Amino acid sequence: MKLTELKIGQKAKIVSINTRGLIKRRLMDMGLIAGTVIEIEKIAPLGDPIDIVIKNYHLSLRKTEAETIVVEEVK
Amino acid sequence: MKTITVAVVGNPNSGKSTLINALAGTALQVGNWPGVTVEKKTAKMQINGVLINLIDLPGTYSLSPYTQEEVIARDFLVTEKPDLILNVVDATNLERNLYLTVQLLELGIPVVIAMNIFDEAKKKGYMIDVEKIEKLLGIKVVPTVATKKDGIKVILSTIQQIAENSELYKPKKLNYGEDIDMVLEEIEKTVKSTHRELANKYHDKWLALKILEGDQLILNEAGLEGNEPFISRAKNHLSKTHKEDLETLLADARYGIAHGVTQEALKKKNSEKLDITERIDKIVLNRYIGIPIFLIVIWLVFKFAFDFSAPFTDWIDELIFGPVTRWTVVALNAVHSPEWLISLVSEGVIAGVGSVLVFIPLIGIIMFILTLLEGSGYMARVAFIMDRVMHAIGLHGKSFIPMILGFGCNVPSIYATRVLETERDRKLTAMLCPLMSCGARLPVYIVIIGAFFKSYSATILWSLYVLGIIMAVVLGFALKKTLYKGFTPVFIMELPPYRLPTFRDLRIHTWQKLKHFVVKAGTYIFAVSVLMWFLLNVSFGTTKENSFLGKTGKMIAPVFEPLGFGTWQASSSLVAGVIAKEVVVSTMAQIYVGETLSEELNSQSTFVDDIRETVVGLGKATEDAFLNLFSGFGIKSLSAKEEEENSLLEERLKNVFSPLAAYSFLVFVLLYWPCIVVGATMKQEFGSWKEYGQAMLIHSIMAYTVAFLIYQTGRLIGL
Numbered sequence: 001m002k003l004t005e006l007k008i009g010q011k012a013k014i015v016s017i018n019t020r021g022l023i024k025r026r027l028m029d030m031g032l033i034a035g036t037v038i039e040i041e042k043i044a045p046l047g048d049p050i051d052i053v054i055k056n057y058h059l060s061l062r063k064t065e066a067e068t069i070v071v072e073e074v075k
Numbered sequence: 076m077k078t079i080t081v082a083v084v085g086n087p088n089s090g091k092s093t094l095i096n097a098l099a100g101t102a103l104q105v106g107n108w109p110g111v112t113v114e115k116k117t118a119k120m121q122i123n124g125v126l127i128n129l130i131d132l133p134g135t136y137s138l139s140p141y142t143q144e145e146v147i148a149r150d151f152l153v154t155e156k157p158d159l160i161l162n163v164v165d166a167t168n169l170e171r172n173l174y175l176t177v178q179l180l181e182l183g184i185p186v187v188i189a190m191n192i193f194d195e196a197k198k199k200g201y202m203i204d205v206e207k208i209e210k211l212l213g214i215k216v217v218p219t220v221a222t223k224k225d226g227i228k229v230i231l232s233t234i235q236q237i238a239e240n241s242e243l244y245k246p247k248k249l250n251y252g253e254d255i256d257m258v259l260e261e262i263e264k265t266v267k268s269t270h271r272e273l274a275n276k277y278h279d280k281w282l283a284l285k286i287l288e289g290d291q292l293i294l295n296e297a298g299l300e301g302n303e304p305f306i307s308r309a310k311n312h313l314s315k316t317h318k319e320d321l322e323t324l325l326a327d328a329r330y331g332i333a334h335g336v337t338q339e340a341l342k343k344k345n346s347e348k349l350d351i352t353e354r355i356d357k358i359v360l361n362r363y364i365g366i367p368i369f370l371i372v373i374w375l376v377f378k379f380a381f382d383f384s385a386p387f388t389d390w391i392d393e394l395i396f397g398p399v400t401r402w403t404v405v406a407l408n409a410v411h412s413p414e415w416l417i418s419l420v421s422e423g424v425i426a427g428v429g430s431v432l433v434f435i436p437l438i439g440i441i442m443f444i445l446t447l448l449e450g451s452g453y454m455a456r457v458a459f460i461m462d463r464v465m466h467a468i469g470l471h472g473k474s475f476i477p478m479i480l481g482f483g484c485n486v487p488s489i490y491a492t493r494v495l496e497t498e499r500d501r502k503l504t505a506m507l508c509p510l511m512s513c514g515a516r517l518p519v520y521i522v523i524i525g526a527f528f529k530s531y532s533a534t535i536l537w538s539l540y541v542l543g544i545i546m547a548v549v550l551g552f553a554l555k556k557t558l559y560k561g562f563t564p565v566f567i568m569e570l571p572p573y574r575l576p577t578f579r580d581l582r583i584h585t586w587q588k589l590k591h592f593v594v595k596a597g598t599y600i601f602a603v604s605v606l607m608w609f610l611l612n613v614s615f616g617t618t619k620e621n622s623f624l625g626k627t628g629k630m631i632a633p634v635f636e637p638l639g640f641g642t643w644q645a646s647s648s649l650v651a652g653v654i655a656k657e658v659v660v661s662t663m664a665q666i667y668v669g670e671t672l673s674e675e676l677n678s679q680s681t682f683v684d685d686i687r688e689t690v691v692g693l694g695k696a697t698e699d700a701f702l703n704l705f706s707g708f709g710i711k712s713l714s715a716k717e718e719e720e721n722s723l724l725e726e727r728l729k730n731v732f733s734p735l736a737a738y739s740f741l742v743f744v745l746l747y748w749p750c751i752v753v754g755a756t757m758k759q760e761f762g763s764w765k766e767y768g769q770a771m772l773i774h775s776i777m778a779y780t781v782a783f784l785i786y787q788t789g790r791l792i793g794l
Binding site for chain 1: 136137139141168170171174319322323326327330352356360361362363365366455458459460462463464466565566567568569570571
């Protein structure tokens with residue numbers, strides 16, 4: 001499933017990032033590496049961007065980028 | 076004396092600038108990196124007979140070039156080769172910070188870690204085994220609390236020790252996993268035999284890594300294509316054994332090392348309660364009350380920035396144009412100076428200095444607020460909340476702050492563009508900010524609306540502000556498709572923990588900005604003011620009409636004919652408006668109403684009276700500043716004298732403008748070239764006059780077009 005399909009408070013493990021080039025590298029530099037567990041923390045009051053917790057810090061990204069991140073739910 | 080160059084590198088929000096301020100103190104020099112708008116801080120200091128040359132590199136998450144900041148950091152490390160890297164690591168965010176450390180270690184330059192924000196980590200229940208990290212990586216790690224200056228001495232002595240004795244530095248070999256290590260070794264071997272010079276210049280492993288990564292700069296330097304047999308062989312091997320692409324593999328490997336070290340060295344006491352940042356964000360970023368809170372914060376920012384500074388601005392203004400001018404004139408008269416000299420000094424030089432000095436309270440207070448917003452972490456929340464709106468017009472969420480400040484004054488807007496992450500965003504925002512109708516345009520609106528649109532003044536005033544915003548959206552779209560096209564770094568932003576900035580940081584940052592404004596931008600503003608004096612006063616006759624300005628006005632007046640105000644008076648006023656937009660009104664008053672004898676210059680007060688009044692005035696200004704914080708917004712009321720002048724001017728204007736032409740004139744004043752103070756600030760911030768040149772041209776063309784359309788359409792429908 002896509003990262004954007006997660007609900008607030010749900011945890012998931014990153015499977016892959018389906019984008020290329022600089023943006024993909026940036027996402028990886030920020031810690032979005034396959035196997036890493038993330039949690040959807042909140043959505044901005046106007047609906048975009050979203051705030052996720054990864055590697056113990058808060059990262060915000062727009063839905064456009066979040067859509068490219070494939071995750072699987074962690075129970 | 077032995078000199079060592081130390082580059083300070085670290086993630087954004089790692090407390091790096093606080094550490095630099097603590098290390099360097101007054102030795103800190105702030106400038107720009109050549110050719111770009113990225114701040115560069117340096118300091119020279121002497122410790123035990125060693126000269127340490129400290130260079131702050133822009134905050135960066137990684138050395139793979141993404142933003143301009145990262146390109147600068149990387150290029151400096153690779154080409155300038157500092158003697159040592161001081162890596163500032165945020166102890167509360169160990170793994171992501173160590174990811175950068177791994178990349179720094181690859182460079183082969185000795186690294187010392189400042190394990191910063193150590194106190195906060197402890198408070199969060201993090202137990203960091205510093206010695207373990209030292210052992211695992213083989214480098215020195217010094218716990219620091221930059222806000223309290225803890226660990227600063229140890230940092231300096233460690234730097235000095237390692238610089239004097241390189242034997243002390245014994246980094247461990249980084250382990251990227253069997254397959255990668257193997258291909259790196261092979262590349263290393265090949266490069267050593269085929270490119271000996273390059274191998275001498277760079278660290279072996281780094282060179283091999285860059286060749287494997289296909290780093291264009293290094294490939295070019297080596298004269299490699301990137302598809303040579305030994306490179307392809309390595310790549311093939313990796314793609315056979317792993318399904319991910321090379322980039323992902325390396326990021327995995329680096330994060331693997333960072334993760335390993337973190338696992339070993341960091342123990343967390345289990346604390347169930349939410350930390351302070353999460354508790355604040357629960358409220359501040361709440362779906363329902365997040366936006367109201369945000370609006371209140373912005374209102375407070377505005378209030379502090381403009382209402383609080385206004386009485387001080389007025390005080391400086393009165394001081395300079397009252398007593399300072401008066402007594403200078405008295406002194407010049409006493410030595411029998413010629414009339415023109417007195418005029419030049421009082422109306423040119425003193426007025427020029429004055430026009431720079433009046434900005435001090437405003438810029439000082441706004442820089443203070445901006446540093447507070449950035450340092451506290453709220454700026455990232457502003458971006459988080461406003462990104463949806465700003466993104467719609469092609470900007471980053473953080474652009475909201477410079478834009479909103481523009482409604483008070485466009486000058487601090489230009490400074491505020493620094494909060495943006497990329498140069499493109501900074502320049503694009505700076506191009507749009509002047510369309511936010513600033514406070515200096517208000518006097519023009521008031522006079523013209525007073526003369527022509529008394530019965531629906533609010534609607535007319537409102538329409539101008541809205542038109543400015545609409546034009547900003549239009550121009551934003553147009554510029555994105557033309558001058559500012561190309562790769563737009565996307566919004567991938569850390570929401571840092573809330574922290575209280577230290578007073579030292581606030582003071583240093585505010586002071587640096589003020590100094591730059593007064594010295595650098597001030598020079599240009601002063602020069603233009605004096606030039607304007609010449610334009611206004613050097614005449615071929617005795618009337619205003621025959622001054623340079625009048626002649627210029629006459630020459631360009633026909634251009635404004637299709638806009639409805641093709642008179643020399645109107646065009647001269649517009650030209651003079653380059654100093655500041657309110658000058659449009661004062662010039663009109665001078666031309667239409669004529670010289671009103673300035674009472675202040677003829678007042679009978681003594682020197683002592685003036686000094687007393689000035690001191691009392693400062694007290695009053697301080698009182699007013701605080702009172703303003705508790706009052707609502709309001710247009711400053713005019714003094715009786717100004718009222719009288721204005722009503723005279725309004726009468727005259729009624730005879731020369733039609734209401735339609737008057738509105739067209741208002742629109743033109745709203746949109747045409749930004750004032751010279753904005754220009755000088757742009758020059759100082761962006762390093763060249765190019766941006767101001769563009770802004771002058773683009774905005775003037777836009778103003779002309781819109782005013783033309785309004786006037787001609789109005790005439791067609793018979794207004």
